[in-house]
Amino acid sequence: xxxxxxxxxxxxxxxxxxxxxxxxxxxxxxxxxxxxxxxxxxxxxxxxxxxxxxxxxxxxxxxxxxxxxxxxxxxxxxxxxxxxxxxxxxxxxxxxxxxxxxxxxxxxxxxxxxxxxxxxxxxxxxxxxxxxxxxxxxxxxxxxxxxxxxxxxxxxxxxxxxxxxxxxxxxxxxxxxxxxxxxxxxxxxxxxxxxxxxxxxxxxxxxxxxxxxxxxxxxxxxxxxxxxxxxxxxxxxxxxxxxxxxxxxxxxxxxxxxxxxxxxxxxxxxxxxxxxxxxxxxxxxxxxxxxxxxxxxxxxxxxxxxxxxxxxxxxxxxxxxxxxxxxxxxxxxxxxxxxxxxxxxxxxxxxxxxxxxxxxx
Amino acid sequence: xxxxxxxxxxxxxxxxxxxxxxxxxxxxxxxxxxxxxxxxxxxxxxxxxxxxxxxxxxxxxxxxxxxxxxxxxxxxxxxxxxxxxxxxxxxxxxxxxxxxxxxxxxxxxxxxxxxxxxxxxxxxxxxxxxxxxxxxxxxxxxxxxxxxxxxxxxxxxxxxxxxxxxxxxxxxxxxxxxxxxxxxxxxxxxxxxxxxxxxxxxxxxxxxxxxxxxxxxxxxxxxxxxxxxxxxxxxxxxxxxxxxxxxxxxxxxxxxxxxxxxxxxxxxxxxxxxxxxxxxxxxxxxxxxxxxxxxxxxxxxxxxxxxxxxxxxxxxxxxxxxxxxxxxxxxxxxxxxxxxxxxxxxxxxxxxxxxxxxxxx
Numbered sequence: 001x002x003x004x005x006x007x008x009x010x011x012x013x014x015x016x017x018x019x020x021x022x023x024x025x026x027x028x029x030x031x032x033x034x035x036x037x038x039x040x041x042x043x044x045x046x047x048x049x050x051x052x053x054x055x056x057x058x059x060x061x062x063x064x065x066x067x068x069x070x071x072x073x074x075x076x077x078x079x080x081x082x083x084x085x086x087x088x089x090x091x092x093x094x095x096x097x098x099x100x101x102x103x104x105x106x107x108x109x110x111x112x113x114x115x116x117x118x119x120x121x122x123x124x125x126x127x128x129x130x131x132x133x134x135x136x137x138x139x140x141x142x143x144x145x146x147x148x149x150x151x152x153x154x155x156x157x158x159x160x161x162x163x164x165x166x167x168x169x170x171x172x173x174x175x176x177x178x179x180x181x182x183x184x185x186x187x188x189x190x191x192x193x194x195x196x197x198x199x200x201x202x203x204x205x206x207x208x209x210x211x212x213x214x215x216x217x218x219x220x221x222x223x224x225x226x227x228x229x230x231x232x233x234x235x236x237x238x239x240x241x242x243x244x245x246x247x248x249x250x251x252x253x254x255x256x257x258x259x260x261x262x263x264x265x266x267x268x269x270x271x272x273x274x275x276x277x278x279x280x281x282x283x284x285x286x287x288x289x290x291x292x293x294x295x296x297x298x299x300x301x302x303x304x305x306x307x308x309x310x311x312x313x314x315x316x317x318x319x320x321x322x323x324x325x326x327x328x329x330x331x332x333x334x335x336x337x338x339x340x341x342x343x344x345x346x347x348x349x350x351x352x353x354x355x356x357x358x359x360x361x
Numbered sequence: 362x363x364x365x366x367x368x369x370x371x372x373x374x375x376x377x378x379x380x381x382x383x384x385x386x387x388x389x390x391x392x393x394x395x396x397x398x399x400x401x402x403x404x405x406x407x408x409x410x411x412x413x414x415x416x417x418x419x420x421x422x423x424x425x426x427x428x429x430x431x432x433x434x435x436x437x438x439x440x441x442x443x444x445x446x447x448x449x450x451x452x453x454x455x456x457x458x459x460x461x462x463x464x465x466x467x468x469x470x471x472x473x474x475x476x477x478x479x480x481x482x483x484x485x486x487x488x489x490x491x492x493x494x495x496x497x498x499x500x501x502x503x504x505x506x507x508x509x510x511x512x513x514x515x516x517x518x519x520x521x522x523x524x525x526x527x528x529x530x531x532x533x534x535x536x537x538x539x540x541x542x543x544x545x546x547x548x549x550x551x552x553x554x555x556x557x558x559x560x561x562x563x564x565x566x567x568x569x570x571x572x573x574x575x576x577x578x579x580x581x582x583x584x585x586x587x588x589x590x591x592x593x594x595x596x597x598x599x600x601x602x603x604x605x606x607x608x609x610x611x612x613x614x615x616x617x618x619x620x621x622x623x624x625x626x627x628x629x630x631x632x633x634x635x636x637x638x639x640x641x642x643x644x645x646x647x648x649x650x651x652x653x654x655x656x657x658x659x660x661x662x663x664x665x666x667x668x669x670x671x672x673x674x675x676x677x678x679x680x681x682x683x684x685x686x687x688x689x690x691x692x693x694x695x696x697x698x699x700x701x702x703x704x705x706x707x708x709x710x711x712x713x714x715x716x717x718x719x720x721x722x
Contacts, residue, residue, distance in 0.1 A: 013715070155620035155687075174535050175554035185621075192621060193536035193554035195584065196575035196684035203688060204620065214557035219588050223556065225715060226583040226708045259516035259565065260546075260553060323557035326516075327564060341716075347587045348709070348716040354374070354586060355702075355709040 003125070003147040003167035004208040006064055007230040011035030012341045014221060015210055016333070017235030018068030018127070019178060019320070020044055022250070025057055027243040027333055032063035034334035035341075037231070039127060043070040047113035054121035066125035066149070067118060070179070072108035072295040073131070079103060085292050085300050092280065092316055098307035101300070108295035119144045127151060127170055129181040130271075130294075138165040149210065151181035153190040158201040158209075160184065169205060170233060171197045173213025177236045177262070177322035179273040179294075187264075187272045195227065202228045216327035218343020222351070225344075236322035237340075240330040249314035253278070257325050268305070268318040270297030276325065279315035364486070364508045364528035365569040367425060368591040372396030373702045375582060376571055377694070378596030379429030379488070380539060380681070381405055383611070386418055388604040388694055393424035395695035396702075398592070400488060404431040408474035415482035427486035427510070428479060431540070433469035433656040434492070440464060446653050446661050453641065453677055459668035462661070469656035480505045488512060488531055490542040491632075491655075499526040510571065512542035514551040519562040519570075521545065530566060531594060532558045534574025538597045538623070538683035540634040540655075548625070548633045556588065563589045577688035579704020583712070586705075597683035598701075601691040610675035614639070618686050629666070629679040631658030637686065640676035 007013060016023065016031040018041035028038030040057060042050055050067075057065055082103045093100045115133075118126055119140045126141060127149035133141075141148050142165070149168045150161030158169045172181045173194025182190030192200075194213035202209050211229035215221060216237045224232035239246050239254050246254070253276050263277045267284035271294035275281070284291075291297040301318075308316040321328075329336065368374060377384065377392040379402035389399030401418060403411055411428075418426055443464045454461045476494075479487055480501050487502060488510035494502075502509050503526070510529045511522030519530045533542045534555025543551030553561075555574035563570050572590035576582060577598045585593040600607050600615050607615070614637050624638045628645035632655035636642070645652075652658040662679075669677035682689075690697065 159620070173554055173556065174552075175557040189621065189624070191535075192684050193534055193556065193575050195534065195555040195581060196536040196577075199575065199577055199581060200620075200685050200687055214554050214560065216557075216560055220556060220560060222587040222712060222716070223584040226587050226712050227580050228708075259520070259561075260550065263550070323553050324561050326561055345716045347589075348712045351583060351587050351709045352713045355583070355706045 003149070004230055006124070006147065007208055010037055010064070010231065012337055013225065013231040014337055014340065015039060015066070015231050015233040016238055017212060017233045019235050019239070020070070022239055022244050022246045022320070024245050025053065027238060027241060028065055029057060029061060030241070030243045030333035031238075031337065032061055032065045034337045036337055037064055037066060037125070039066040039068050042067045042114075044109065045114070046109055047117045050114060050117035051121045054118070054123050058123070064124040066127055067123045068127045068129065069111065069114055069118065070129050071111050071131035075107040075296050077292055077296050081292050082296065082300070085297060088287065088291070089300060089304060092304055093307070096304065096307045096311055096313065096316060098303060101303045104299050107299040118146070122146055125149060129179070131183045132160055133164055135164045152201060153180060153182040153197070154185065154192060155200050155204045157182065157184050158205050162205040162207055166207065168208040168210060168230070169201055170210045170212055171201050171229070173197045173211070175214030175323040176212050177274050177325070178320040179269070179271055180264070198224065198227045198229050214322060214324050216324045218340040218345070219347045221340055221344040222347035226351070236325050236328055237336070238333060239321060239325070240328045241333040241336060242331065243333050247309040247317070249309060249312045249317055250319050253314045253319045254321055254325055254328055257321070259326070262321055262323050262325065267291060268297070268301050270294040273318070273320060274322060276319035276321050278317070278319060364510070365591055367485070367508065368569055371398055371425070371592065373698055374586065374592040375698055375701065376400060376427070376592050376594040377599055378573060378594045379404075380596050380600070381431070383600055383605050383607045383681070385606050386414065388599060388602060389426050390418060390422060391602075391604045391694035392599070392698065393422055393426045395698045397698055398425055398427060398486070400427040400429050403428045405470065406475070407470055408478045411475060411478035412482045415479070415484050419484070425485040427488055428484045429488045429490065430472065430475055430479065431490050432472050432492035436468040436657050438653055438657050442653050443657065443661070446658060449648065449652070450661060450665060453665055454668070457665065457668045457672055457674065457677060459664060462664045465660050468660040479507070483507055486510060490540070492544045493521055494525055496525045513562060514541060514543040514558070515546065515553060516561050516565045518543065518545050519566050523566040523568055527568065529569040529571060529591070530562055531571045531573055532562045532590070534558045534572070536575030536684040537573050538635050538686065539681040540630070540632055541625070559585065559588045559590050575683060575685050577685045579701040579706070580708045582701055582705040583708035587712070597686050597689055599694060599697070600682065600686070601689050602694040602697060603692065604694050608670040608678070610670060610673045610678055611680050614675045614680045615682055615686055615689055618682070620687070623682055623684050623686065628652060629658070629662050631655040634679070634681060635683060637680035637682050639678070639680060
């Protein structure tokens, strides 16, 4: 079976986006059981935890699901860099009454070991973000029976994933919440709206394209399919789902977001990501290009963000969200998906009526 | 009749975007005659020229059409500002062997006089970009029988247009080529992808929404309609049309654009706009925030761009284009539209088949 056939066989062509901090196995399972394809965000799991985590999902469902890894570069920053970054964060830790952490020994999980654990556990699908696999790594996943999806923010990145043998492309549009997945060019040169990105990637590579960014309801799903995507990936749309583990202040911020509330920021993690603008983003904006690159800054702000979440303070916490977050709705994931699919069917019927009745020159 | 009813009555729900420098009345007429709605870019016409220009279109077609005005602020820059800006441009003029222009007396057409001429000429539709009309100005257009469309890049701008009585919103997504139309917040806070922008504006205002940005073919048209737009606005898709007046080097650059070729720049006009990246954009990037605001810089680079076009030098010319420009195709506008509409009908049929056959839980 091909990935295209798998996606085409889904009762509902909706993929739940991996969201570190907001989605765990419960959401993945709920989405896959409701006829979509859930993606388990396993980037923060240690290599030893990955096998059991994937086995646990496999044990309770025969539905297809995916896992996602973030390909963090190996970080061995100078002590002075870490000290300076911590010094800059000190007032924020102090404001929360949280202790400034010591310089960590490790800044992210070891990707090669994580990948080996994924190959061993053989999930139906695995997607990758922030960099690109080698052809040998893709082959290893294929030998395990795992489909490989590469995240691309540009046509060039989609071509690169096709060249290493990926089975499909997740086209991450400008609208998407959370981290940008670019890996070839700088951030600014890697910002393409979902509408343009899906159309141009589809024209450039022969692989199935998964549309991501700005898809919040059944109309969005229908639009993604009309564009030629094989499935619609939705993350922010699941942020308020019962099965999401979105923290209280993050959830409340998403529920009460005003018009046009998101911005890109590098301040929280050292890599550009989209979230609801808050005080940390505003006040760090002028120095965001100076913080150490991901994963270093990400690791150094983790205790700060955990403390802010515990204190229910939305101003010092990363509130990742996509551009149309105001359309997010609460409820059980399965119920949300049923509603979206009914909306998509209605949108398809409306579109058919509109196109059939026109075009008489 | 309402604007919604007018758009719904179009044989093909495609609006040709106004493109100063690339579109004139010939393209407007071709699109309207082919069942769409052409928009005549009259921003550079003097108030005295506007009446006859609109009358000439009315004389040869009963099909609906629109006109577009750019609401340039009145500019009275200090002589020192103009001199400094010209000094910065001097090497570019010199490279083309073109004389450095004297400081102009006028930097843009007088908007109030242009608007009065439009009211007098009473075109079926008028759209406005860069700012917002007063309720009295909207009333005057309505009294003349002209529908008013406001360009919005954010939900807040759409709400503002609804509040002054506009009949519809042109939702200009991040992907769109040419000038950004924001007028409430700064550029960075006014960049929303088409997918998210159409969905959120549609949820926020009761007016018909025209989707613009990244729509390059029939699949894009179908996607825009599925999202709930009343029509799809296409500009870059017409850049290579026979009836477009796109200059030779601009046309060639669009035809040969590689992957992911556009960027936003402020360097050419003092207002952010999207175009194919060239030497002027790259070399002026570091100082683009220092050039005088639109319309001053726009006026000061006009002779440079005209000289570059005449010399067929694509490196010193604004090559406005949207993000999916690689999908632009040559041909007569009517033929392009027929092809896009057939594609949209096919996309609708495919979508119906996909949604009808799924969702069995």
